[in-house]
Amino acid sequence: MSIETCAEMLRKSDPDRFLATMTAPPDVRAKLFPLYAFNLEVAHLPWVSAEPMITEMRLQWWQDSIAAVFRGDTPDPHEVLTPLAGVIRAHDLQQQEFHDLIEARRRDTYAQPFTETPQLWQYLQDTSGNLMAIAARMLGVGSGGIKAAQDYGTAAGLANYLLAVPELKARGRMPLPEDSEDTVQSMAREALAMLDQNSNISALKPALPALLTACQARPILKAVAKQPAKVGQGQLQRSDFRRKGRLLVNSMLGRW
Template identity: 40%
Template sequence: MPEAPEADLAGFVRAHDPDRFLCTLFAPAAARPALFALTAFNHELARAREAASNPIAAQIRLQWWRDAVEEAAAGRPARRHEVATPLATAIGAGLLDPAALLAMIEAREAETEEDGLETEQDFVAWLRGTSGGWSAAAGRALGADPEAAEVLRALGAAYGLAGVLRSVPAHAARGRCLLPRDRLAATGLSAESVVATPHAPTVGALAAEMAAEGLEALRGARRDIPRGAVAAALPAVLAARDLMRLAAGREVPAPRGIGDRLAVTLAGLRGRV
Protein backbone atom coordinates (compact mmCIF):
# COMPACT_ATOMS: atom_id res chain seq x y z
CA MET A 1 0.00 0.00 0.00
CA PRO A 2 1.21 3.55 -0.57
CA GLU A 3 2.63 5.47 2.34
CA ALA A 4 -0.04 7.43 4.17
CA PRO A 5 0.68 11.03 5.24
CA GLU A 6 0.29 11.99 8.86
CA ALA A 7 -3.23 13.34 8.35
CA ASP A 8 -4.33 10.05 6.82
CA LEU A 9 -2.89 8.09 9.75
CA ALA A 10 -4.73 10.35 12.19
CA GLY A 11 -7.90 9.76 10.20
CA PHE A 12 -7.31 6.01 10.33
CA VAL A 13 -7.01 6.13 14.13
CA ARG A 14 -10.01 8.41 14.50
CA ALA A 15 -12.13 5.96 12.52
CA HIS A 16 -10.92 2.78 14.21
CA ASP A 17 -10.07 3.87 17.76
CA PRO A 18 -11.84 7.15 18.56
CA ASP A 19 -11.17 6.84 22.29
CA ARG A 20 -7.40 6.76 21.95
CA PHE A 21 -7.57 9.33 19.16
CA LEU A 22 -9.16 11.79 21.59
CA CYS A 23 -6.62 10.96 24.28
CA THR A 24 -3.71 11.46 21.87
CA LEU A 25 -4.81 15.03 21.16
CA PHE A 26 -3.54 15.91 24.65
CA ALA A 27 -0.01 14.75 23.82
CA PRO A 28 2.59 17.25 22.63
CA ALA A 29 2.17 17.84 18.90
CA ALA A 30 5.61 16.42 18.10
CA ALA A 31 4.74 13.10 19.76
CA ARG A 32 1.33 12.61 18.18
CA PRO A 33 2.48 10.91 14.96
CA ALA A 34 4.25 8.19 16.99
CA LEU A 35 1.16 7.68 19.17
CA PHE A 36 -1.07 7.50 16.12
CA ALA A 37 1.28 4.89 14.65
CA LEU A 38 1.21 2.95 17.93
CA THR A 39 -2.59 3.06 18.06
CA ALA A 40 -2.95 1.98 14.44
CA PHE A 41 -0.52 -0.87 15.14
CA ASN A 42 -2.57 -1.90 18.16
CA HIS A 43 -5.71 -1.91 16.03
CA GLU A 44 -4.06 -4.16 13.45
CA LEU A 45 -3.02 -6.59 16.17
CA ALA A 46 -6.50 -6.57 17.71
CA ARG A 47 -8.13 -7.42 14.39
CA ALA A 48 -5.65 -10.19 13.55
CA ARG A 49 -7.95 -12.85 14.99
CA GLU A 50 -11.16 -11.15 13.92
CA ALA A 51 -10.04 -10.83 10.30
CA ALA A 52 -8.63 -14.35 10.12
CA SER A 53 -10.69 -17.40 9.24
CA ASN A 54 -8.84 -19.62 11.73
CA PRO A 55 -6.19 -19.41 14.48
CA ILE A 56 -3.33 -20.32 12.14
CA ALA A 57 -4.22 -17.47 9.81
CA ALA A 58 -4.27 -15.14 12.82
CA GLN A 59 -0.80 -16.32 13.85
CA ILE A 60 0.45 -15.61 10.33
CA ARG A 61 -0.88 -12.06 10.58
CA LEU A 62 0.84 -11.56 13.91
CA GLN A 63 4.08 -12.95 12.49
CA TRP A 64 3.86 -10.42 9.66
CA TRP A 65 3.81 -7.63 12.21
CA ARG A 66 6.58 -9.24 14.21
CA ASP A 67 8.75 -9.29 11.09
CA ALA A 68 7.84 -5.68 10.30
CA VAL A 69 8.90 -4.49 13.76
CA GLU A 70 12.13 -6.48 13.72
CA GLU A 71 13.02 -5.19 10.26
CA ALA A 72 12.43 -1.60 11.36
CA ALA A 73 14.50 -2.14 14.50
CA ALA A 74 17.33 -3.46 12.32
CA GLY A 75 17.20 -0.36 10.14
CA ARG A 76 15.90 -2.14 7.08
CA PRO A 77 13.56 -0.34 4.63
CA ALA A 78 10.03 0.05 5.93
CA ARG A 79 7.29 -2.13 4.51
CA ARG A 80 4.96 -0.18 2.24
CA HIS A 81 1.81 -0.40 4.30
CA GLU A 82 -0.46 2.31 5.66
CA VAL A 83 0.44 1.40 9.24
CA ALA A 84 3.79 -0.41 8.99
CA THR A 85 5.45 2.54 7.24
CA PRO A 86 4.74 5.20 9.90
CA LEU A 87 5.38 2.61 12.60
CA ALA A 88 8.87 2.04 11.18
CA THR A 89 9.42 5.81 11.10
CA ALA A 90 8.57 6.08 14.80
CA ILE A 91 10.84 3.14 15.61
CA GLY A 92 13.67 4.63 13.58
CA ALA A 93 13.28 7.96 15.39
CA GLY A 94 13.60 6.18 18.74
CA LEU A 95 10.07 7.13 19.81
CA LEU A 96 8.71 3.59 20.02
CA ASP A 97 10.59 0.74 21.67
CA PRO A 98 10.67 -2.36 19.43
CA ALA A 99 10.78 -4.64 22.48
CA ALA A 100 7.54 -3.12 23.78
CA LEU A 101 5.89 -3.59 20.39
CA LEU A 102 7.01 -7.20 20.19
CA ALA A 103 5.61 -7.78 23.68
CA MET A 104 2.25 -6.44 22.48
CA ILE A 105 2.33 -8.95 19.63
CA GLU A 106 3.23 -11.75 22.03
CA ALA A 107 0.29 -10.86 24.26
CA ARG A 108 -2.07 -11.16 21.29
CA GLU A 109 -0.98 -14.77 20.75
CA ALA A 110 -3.35 -15.74 23.57
CA GLU A 111 -6.28 -14.76 21.33
CA THR A 112 -5.30 -17.37 18.77
CA GLU A 113 -5.69 -20.27 21.19
CA GLU A 114 -8.67 -22.49 20.44
CA ASP A 115 -9.58 -22.78 24.14
CA GLY A 116 -9.33 -19.05 24.80
CA LEU A 117 -8.07 -17.65 28.09
CA GLU A 118 -8.11 -20.47 30.60
CA THR A 119 -7.58 -18.71 33.93
CA GLU A 120 -8.20 -15.29 35.42
CA GLN A 121 -4.43 -14.97 35.80
CA ASP A 122 -4.10 -15.49 32.04
CA PHE A 123 -6.84 -12.92 31.48
CA VAL A 124 -5.11 -10.27 33.60
CA ALA A 125 -1.76 -10.93 31.91
CA TRP A 126 -3.46 -10.55 28.53
CA LEU A 127 -5.06 -7.24 29.54
CA ARG A 128 -1.74 -5.92 30.85
CA GLY A 129 0.06 -6.97 27.69
CA THR A 130 -2.47 -5.67 25.16
CA SER A 131 -4.37 -2.58 26.29
CA GLY A 132 -1.87 -2.11 29.11
CA GLY A 133 0.94 -2.53 26.61
CA TRP A 134 -0.40 0.37 24.56
CA SER A 135 -0.49 2.64 27.61
CA ALA A 136 3.02 1.67 28.74
CA ALA A 137 4.50 2.14 25.25
CA ALA A 138 2.67 5.43 24.80
CA GLY A 139 3.97 6.62 28.15
CA ARG A 140 7.56 5.81 27.24
CA ALA A 141 7.10 7.68 23.95
CA LEU A 142 5.99 10.67 26.04
CA GLY A 143 9.01 10.52 28.33
CA ALA A 144 7.69 8.46 31.25
CA ASP A 145 10.30 6.45 33.12
CA PRO A 146 9.97 2.65 33.48
CA GLU A 147 8.25 2.92 36.87
CA ALA A 148 5.63 5.36 35.58
CA ALA A 149 5.17 3.19 32.49
CA GLU A 150 4.18 0.27 34.71
CA VAL A 151 1.62 2.47 36.48
CA LEU A 152 0.27 3.33 33.03
CA ARG A 153 0.17 -0.36 32.16
CA ALA A 154 -2.19 -1.00 35.08
CA LEU A 155 -4.41 1.91 34.08
CA GLY A 156 -4.47 0.69 30.49
CA ALA A 157 -5.42 -2.81 31.60
CA ALA A 158 -8.50 -1.34 33.31
CA TYR A 159 -9.51 0.24 30.01
CA GLY A 160 -9.03 -3.14 28.35
CA LEU A 161 -11.23 -4.82 30.94
CA ALA A 162 -14.02 -2.34 30.33
CA GLY A 163 -13.66 -2.94 26.61
CA VAL A 164 -13.98 -6.71 26.96
CA LEU A 165 -17.00 -6.48 29.26
CA ARG A 166 -18.89 -4.00 27.10
CA SER A 167 -18.13 -6.07 24.00
CA VAL A 168 -19.39 -9.46 25.20
CA PRO A 169 -22.39 -9.43 22.81
CA ALA A 170 -20.28 -8.19 19.89
CA HIS A 171 -17.67 -10.89 20.48
CA ALA A 172 -20.41 -13.52 20.82
CA ALA A 173 -21.81 -12.50 17.44
CA ARG A 174 -18.42 -13.46 15.98
CA GLY A 175 -18.35 -16.74 17.89
CA ARG A 176 -15.84 -15.55 20.48
CA CYS A 177 -15.73 -15.18 24.25
CA LEU A 178 -12.69 -13.56 25.87
CA LEU A 179 -13.75 -14.02 29.49
CA PRO A 180 -11.57 -16.46 31.48
CA ARG A 181 -12.92 -19.98 31.54
CA ASP A 182 -12.32 -20.55 35.24
CA ARG A 183 -14.33 -17.45 36.13
CA LEU A 184 -17.10 -18.56 33.79
CA ALA A 185 -17.16 -22.05 35.31
CA ALA A 186 -17.42 -20.62 38.83
CA THR A 187 -20.66 -18.95 37.72
CA GLY A 188 -22.02 -22.03 35.98
CA LEU A 189 -21.17 -20.65 32.54
CA SER A 190 -18.94 -21.66 29.67
CA ALA A 191 -17.52 -19.79 26.70
CA GLU A 192 -19.96 -21.69 24.51
CA SER A 193 -22.98 -20.67 26.59
CA VAL A 194 -21.91 -17.02 26.51
CA VAL A 195 -21.60 -17.15 22.74
CA ALA A 196 -25.04 -18.74 22.50
CA THR A 197 -26.82 -16.38 24.93
CA PRO A 198 -24.68 -13.28 25.59
CA HIS A 199 -27.63 -11.34 27.02
CA ALA A 200 -28.53 -13.97 29.61
CA PRO A 201 -28.95 -12.59 33.15
CA THR A 202 -26.11 -14.77 34.47
CA VAL A 203 -23.74 -13.30 31.87
CA GLY A 204 -24.80 -9.79 32.80
CA ALA A 205 -24.33 -10.53 36.49
CA LEU A 206 -20.81 -11.83 35.91
CA ALA A 207 -19.92 -8.79 33.80
CA ALA A 208 -21.25 -6.48 36.53
CA GLU A 209 -19.27 -8.35 39.19
CA MET A 210 -16.02 -8.18 37.20
CA ALA A 211 -16.65 -4.51 36.43
CA ALA A 212 -17.08 -3.71 40.12
CA GLU A 213 -13.82 -5.50 40.91
CA GLY A 214 -12.03 -3.65 38.13
CA LEU A 215 -13.42 -0.32 39.30
CA GLU A 216 -12.22 -0.96 42.84
CA ALA A 217 -8.74 -1.82 41.57
CA LEU A 218 -8.70 1.26 39.35
CA ARG A 219 -9.70 3.54 42.20
CA GLY A 220 -6.84 2.17 44.27
CA ALA A 221 -4.24 2.48 41.52
CA ARG A 222 -1.41 4.98 41.74
CA ARG A 223 -1.85 8.07 39.58
CA ASP A 224 1.56 9.77 39.85
CA ILE A 225 2.00 10.16 36.10
CA PRO A 226 4.21 12.91 34.66
CA ARG A 227 2.03 15.68 33.25
CA GLY A 228 3.69 15.30 29.85
CA ALA A 229 2.55 11.67 29.67
CA VAL A 230 -1.07 12.29 30.63
CA ALA A 231 -2.32 11.32 27.16
CA ALA A 232 -1.23 7.75 27.89
CA ALA A 233 -3.26 7.75 31.12
CA LEU A 234 -6.46 9.30 29.78
CA PRO A 235 -8.06 5.98 28.71
CA ALA A 236 -8.38 5.33 32.46
CA VAL A 237 -10.89 8.18 32.62
CA LEU A 238 -13.12 6.32 30.19
CA ALA A 239 -12.42 3.03 31.96
CA ALA A 240 -13.72 4.41 35.24
CA ARG A 241 -16.90 5.70 33.62
CA ASP A 242 -17.49 2.48 31.67
CA LEU A 243 -16.82 0.18 34.62
CA MET A 244 -19.19 2.21 36.77
CA ARG A 245 -21.94 1.78 34.15
CA LEU A 246 -21.25 -1.92 33.72
CA ALA A 247 -21.16 -2.55 37.46
CA ALA A 248 -24.62 -1.00 37.65
CA GLY A 249 -25.89 -3.18 34.83
CA ARG A 250 -26.05 -0.32 32.32
CA GLU A 251 -24.76 -0.28 28.76
CA VAL A 252 -21.87 1.86 27.56
CA PRO A 253 -23.13 4.34 24.95
CA ALA A 254 -21.81 3.97 21.43
CA PRO A 255 -20.73 6.29 20.05
CA ARG A 256 -19.44 8.18 23.05
CA GLY A 257 -21.63 10.90 24.46
CA ILE A 258 -20.58 14.44 25.31
CA GLY A 259 -20.14 13.51 28.98
CA ASP A 260 -17.38 11.00 28.24
CA ARG A 261 -15.60 13.34 25.85
CA LEU A 262 -15.84 16.21 28.31
CA ALA A 263 -14.42 14.07 31.13
CA VAL A 264 -11.38 13.20 29.00
CA THR A 265 -10.98 16.83 27.94
CA LEU A 266 -11.05 18.14 31.50
CA ALA A 267 -8.56 15.55 32.69
CA GLY A 268 -6.30 16.29 29.74
CA LEU A 269 -6.39 20.03 30.42
CA ARG A 270 -5.64 19.44 34.11
CA GLY A 271 -2.80 17.11 33.20
CA ARG A 272 -3.87 14.36 35.59
CA VAL A 273 -6.42 11.56 35.88
Protein backbone atom coordinates in the same frame (compact mmCIF):
# COMPACT_ATOMS: atom_id res chain seq x y z
CA MET B 1 2.49 6.50 4.40
CA SER B 2 1.93 9.45 6.67
CA ILE B 3 0.73 10.48 10.08
CA GLU B 4 -2.48 11.65 8.43
CA THR B 5 -3.17 8.15 7.14
CA CYS B 6 -2.73 6.69 10.61
CA ALA B 7 -4.95 9.37 12.10
CA GLU B 8 -7.70 8.65 9.59
CA MET B 9 -7.59 4.97 10.47
CA LEU B 10 -8.14 5.88 14.10
CA ARG B 11 -10.89 8.37 13.29
CA LYS B 12 -12.87 5.70 11.47
CA SER B 13 -12.26 2.68 13.70
CA ASP B 14 -11.19 3.93 17.15
CA PRO B 15 -12.84 7.34 17.59
CA ASP B 16 -12.35 7.65 21.35
CA ARG B 17 -8.62 7.12 21.05
CA PHE B 18 -8.55 9.47 18.06
CA LEU B 19 -10.28 12.27 19.98
CA ALA B 20 -8.04 11.80 23.03
CA THR B 21 -4.94 12.00 20.85
CA MET B 22 -6.23 15.13 19.12
CA THR B 23 -6.06 16.96 22.47
CA ALA B 24 -2.26 16.65 22.30
CA PRO B 25 0.16 18.99 20.52
CA PRO B 26 1.03 18.04 16.91
CA ASP B 27 4.45 16.62 17.80
CA VAL B 28 2.86 14.25 20.31
CA ARG B 29 0.18 13.20 17.84
CA ALA B 30 2.95 12.33 15.39
CA LYS B 31 4.24 9.81 17.93
CA LEU B 32 0.94 8.34 19.07
CA PHE B 33 -1.01 7.98 15.83
CA PRO B 34 1.41 5.45 14.25
CA LEU B 35 1.46 3.42 17.46
CA TYR B 36 -2.32 3.35 17.73
CA ALA B 37 -2.71 2.53 14.03
CA PHE B 38 -0.34 -0.40 14.53
CA ASN B 39 -2.41 -1.57 17.49
CA LEU B 40 -5.58 -1.26 15.42
CA GLU B 41 -4.07 -3.30 12.61
CA VAL B 42 -2.95 -6.11 14.91
CA ALA B 43 -6.16 -6.16 16.95
CA HIS B 44 -8.33 -6.42 13.84
CA LEU B 45 -6.38 -9.22 12.15
CA PRO B 46 -8.10 -12.13 13.97
CA TRP B 47 -11.49 -10.78 12.88
CA VAL B 48 -10.91 -10.07 9.18
CA SER B 49 -10.29 -13.65 8.05
CA ALA B 50 -11.98 -16.96 8.82
CA GLU B 51 -8.68 -18.73 8.11
CA PRO B 52 -6.41 -18.84 11.20
CA MET B 53 -3.39 -19.59 9.01
CA ILE B 54 -3.83 -16.31 7.14
CA THR B 55 -4.06 -14.42 10.41
CA GLU B 56 -0.99 -16.24 11.72
CA MET B 57 0.97 -15.19 8.65
CA ARG B 58 -0.04 -11.55 9.06
CA LEU B 59 0.76 -11.53 12.76
CA GLN B 60 4.14 -13.10 12.02
CA TRP B 61 4.75 -10.43 9.39
CA TRP B 62 4.28 -7.81 12.09
CA GLN B 63 6.57 -9.69 14.48
CA ASP B 64 9.29 -9.97 11.86
CA SER B 65 8.87 -6.38 10.68
CA ILE B 66 9.05 -4.90 14.19
CA ALA B 67 12.09 -7.06 14.97
CA ALA B 68 13.77 -5.79 11.79
CA VAL B 69 13.13 -2.17 12.81
CA PHE B 70 14.72 -2.79 16.20
CA ARG B 71 17.73 -4.31 14.40
CA GLY B 72 18.08 -1.06 12.50
CA ASP B 73 16.73 -2.21 9.15
CA THR B 74 14.66 0.12 6.97
CA PRO B 75 11.30 -1.49 6.18
CA ASP B 76 9.66 -1.51 2.78
CA PRO B 77 7.13 1.33 2.41
CA HIS B 78 3.98 0.66 4.43
CA GLU B 79 1.22 3.04 5.52
CA VAL B 80 1.61 2.16 9.21
CA LEU B 81 4.99 0.48 9.62
CA THR B 82 6.94 3.29 7.93
CA PRO B 83 5.87 6.07 10.33
CA LEU B 84 5.98 3.66 13.27
CA ALA B 85 9.56 2.74 12.42
CA GLY B 86 10.50 6.40 12.59
CA VAL B 87 9.00 6.68 16.07
CA ILE B 88 10.74 3.51 17.25
CA ARG B 89 14.10 4.76 16.01
CA ALA B 90 13.61 8.08 17.81
CA HIS B 91 12.85 6.65 21.26
CA ASP B 92 14.20 4.15 23.74
CA LEU B 93 11.44 1.57 23.32
CA GLN B 94 11.34 -2.10 24.28
CA GLN B 95 10.88 -4.72 21.58
CA GLN B 96 9.47 -7.19 24.12
CA GLU B 97 6.39 -5.02 24.70
CA PHE B 98 5.61 -5.03 20.99
CA HIS B 99 6.30 -8.76 20.82
CA ASP B 100 3.96 -9.62 23.69
CA LEU B 101 1.21 -7.37 22.31
CA ILE B 102 1.29 -9.15 18.95
CA GLU B 103 1.56 -12.64 20.49
CA ALA B 104 -1.53 -12.04 22.63
CA ARG B 105 -3.60 -11.70 19.46
CA ARG B 106 -2.89 -15.32 18.58
CA ARG B 107 -5.37 -16.23 21.31
CA ASP B 108 -8.00 -14.21 19.45
CA THR B 109 -7.08 -15.98 16.23
CA TYR B 110 -8.04 -19.37 17.63
CA ALA B 111 -10.89 -18.16 19.86
CA GLN B 112 -9.18 -19.66 22.88
CA PRO B 113 -11.37 -19.26 25.98
CA PHE B 114 -9.98 -17.97 29.25
CA THR B 115 -10.28 -20.81 31.74
CA GLU B 116 -8.92 -18.80 34.69
CA THR B 117 -9.16 -15.15 35.66
CA PRO B 118 -5.35 -14.68 35.74
CA GLN B 119 -5.25 -15.63 32.05
CA LEU B 120 -7.59 -12.77 31.19
CA TRP B 121 -5.58 -10.34 33.30
CA GLN B 122 -2.41 -11.44 31.49
CA TYR B 123 -4.09 -10.92 28.12
CA LEU B 124 -5.18 -7.42 29.13
CA GLN B 125 -1.69 -6.60 30.37
CA ASP B 126 -0.07 -7.86 27.16
CA THR B 127 -2.46 -5.87 24.96
CA SER B 128 -3.86 -2.72 26.58
CA GLY B 129 -1.23 -2.60 29.31
CA ASN B 130 1.70 -2.83 26.93
CA LEU B 131 0.15 -0.33 24.54
CA MET B 132 0.00 2.20 27.37
CA ALA B 133 3.54 1.35 28.46
CA ILE B 134 4.90 1.90 24.95
CA ALA B 135 3.07 5.21 24.66
CA ALA B 136 4.42 6.30 28.05
CA ARG B 137 7.99 5.53 26.97
CA MET B 138 7.45 7.54 23.79
CA LEU B 139 6.27 10.52 25.81
CA GLY B 140 9.22 10.54 28.17
CA VAL B 141 8.02 8.62 31.22
CA GLY B 142 11.04 7.17 33.01
CA SER B 143 11.52 3.56 33.99
CA GLY B 144 10.04 4.23 37.42
CA GLY B 145 6.65 5.09 35.91
CA ILE B 146 6.33 2.44 33.23
CA LYS B 147 4.81 -0.22 35.49
CA ALA B 148 2.23 2.31 36.68
CA ALA B 149 1.38 3.15 33.06
CA GLN B 150 1.06 -0.52 32.20
CA ASP B 151 -1.24 -1.15 35.17
CA TYR B 152 -3.36 1.84 34.22
CA GLY B 153 -3.67 0.55 30.68
CA THR B 154 -4.51 -2.94 31.90
CA ALA B 155 -7.35 -1.64 34.07
CA ALA B 156 -8.69 0.47 31.21
CA GLY B 157 -8.41 -2.56 28.97
CA LEU B 158 -10.81 -4.44 31.22
CA ALA B 159 -13.41 -1.68 30.82
CA ASN B 160 -13.20 -1.89 27.03
CA TYR B 161 -13.24 -5.67 27.15
CA LEU B 162 -16.40 -5.75 29.27
CA LEU B 163 -18.02 -3.39 26.78
CA ALA B 164 -17.29 -5.94 24.07
CA VAL B 165 -18.60 -9.02 25.92
CA PRO B 166 -22.05 -9.09 24.25
CA GLU B 167 -20.50 -8.80 20.78
CA LEU B 168 -17.92 -11.48 21.58
CA LYS B 169 -20.66 -13.84 22.71
CA ALA B 170 -22.67 -13.09 19.58
CA ARG B 171 -19.63 -14.20 17.57
CA GLY B 172 -19.54 -17.51 19.41
CA ARG B 173 -16.71 -16.62 21.79
CA MET B 174 -16.44 -17.42 25.50
CA PRO B 175 -14.95 -14.13 26.72
CA LEU B 176 -15.05 -14.63 30.49
CA PRO B 177 -13.34 -17.36 32.54
CA GLU B 178 -16.37 -17.64 34.77
CA ASP B 179 -19.45 -16.18 33.21
CA SER B 180 -20.87 -14.95 36.49
CA GLU B 181 -21.77 -11.57 37.88
CA ASP B 182 -19.53 -12.18 40.88
CA THR B 183 -16.51 -12.63 38.60
CA VAL B 184 -16.99 -9.44 36.58
CA GLN B 185 -17.85 -7.46 39.70
CA SER B 186 -14.66 -8.62 41.42
CA MET B 187 -12.55 -7.82 38.35
CA ALA B 188 -14.13 -4.38 38.02
CA ARG B 189 -13.36 -3.59 41.63
CA GLU B 190 -9.77 -4.73 41.19
CA ALA B 191 -9.40 -2.58 38.08
CA LEU B 192 -10.83 0.45 39.90
CA ALA B 193 -8.24 -0.06 42.63
CA MET B 194 -5.52 -0.11 39.95
CA LEU B 195 -6.80 3.16 38.50
CA ASP B 196 -6.94 4.78 41.94
CA GLN B 197 -3.46 3.59 42.81
CA ASN B 198 -1.97 5.14 39.67
CA SER B 199 -4.11 8.24 39.21
CA ASN B 200 -1.85 10.68 41.08
CA ILE B 201 1.64 9.47 40.26
CA SER B 202 3.61 12.51 39.16
CA ALA B 203 5.97 10.39 37.06
CA LEU B 204 3.07 9.72 34.68
CA LYS B 205 2.33 13.37 33.87
CA PRO B 206 4.32 13.39 30.60
CA ALA B 207 2.03 10.60 29.38
CA LEU B 208 -1.21 12.55 29.90
CA PRO B 209 -2.18 12.45 26.18
CA ALA B 210 -1.94 8.65 26.27
CA LEU B 211 -3.61 8.32 29.65
CA LEU B 212 -6.55 10.37 28.36
CA THR B 213 -7.35 7.49 25.99
CA ALA B 214 -8.41 5.59 29.13
CA CYS B 215 -10.52 8.36 30.66
CA GLN B 216 -13.80 6.51 29.97
CA ALA B 217 -12.72 3.46 31.97
CA ARG B 218 -13.61 4.65 35.47
CA PRO B 219 -17.37 5.28 34.95
CA ILE B 220 -17.69 1.98 33.09
CA LEU B 221 -15.94 0.02 35.82
CA LYS B 222 -17.97 1.78 38.50
CA ALA B 223 -21.15 0.76 36.72
CA VAL B 224 -19.99 -2.88 36.60
CA ALA B 225 -18.94 -2.85 40.25
CA LYS B 226 -22.39 -1.59 41.17
CA GLN B 227 -24.51 -3.58 38.71
CA PRO B 228 -22.50 -6.39 37.09
CA ALA B 229 -25.58 -7.63 35.19
CA LYS B 230 -25.07 -4.66 32.85
CA VAL B 231 -22.17 -6.49 31.21
CA GLY B 232 -24.29 -9.31 29.81
CA GLN B 233 -27.14 -6.95 29.06
CA GLY B 234 -24.95 -4.69 26.95
CA GLN B 235 -25.85 -1.62 28.99
CA LEU B 236 -22.38 -0.15 29.53
CA GLN B 237 -22.09 2.03 26.44
CA ARG B 238 -22.04 5.73 27.28
CA SER B 239 -23.50 8.45 25.06
CA ASP B 240 -21.29 10.50 22.74
CA PHE B 241 -22.11 13.59 24.78
CA ARG B 242 -20.96 12.04 28.07
CA ARG B 243 -17.83 10.52 26.54
CA LYS B 244 -16.76 13.73 24.83
CA GLY B 245 -17.65 15.81 27.88
CA ARG B 246 -15.53 13.67 30.18
CA LEU B 247 -12.61 13.81 27.76
CA LEU B 248 -12.86 17.60 27.48
CA VAL B 249 -13.00 18.13 31.25
CA ASN B 250 -10.12 15.75 31.97
CA SER B 251 -8.02 17.33 29.24
CA MET B 252 -8.64 20.86 30.56
CA LEU B 253 -7.88 19.84 34.14
CA GLY B 254 -4.85 17.75 33.22
CA ARG B 255 -6.14 14.67 35.00
CA TRP B 256 -6.47 11.07 33.96
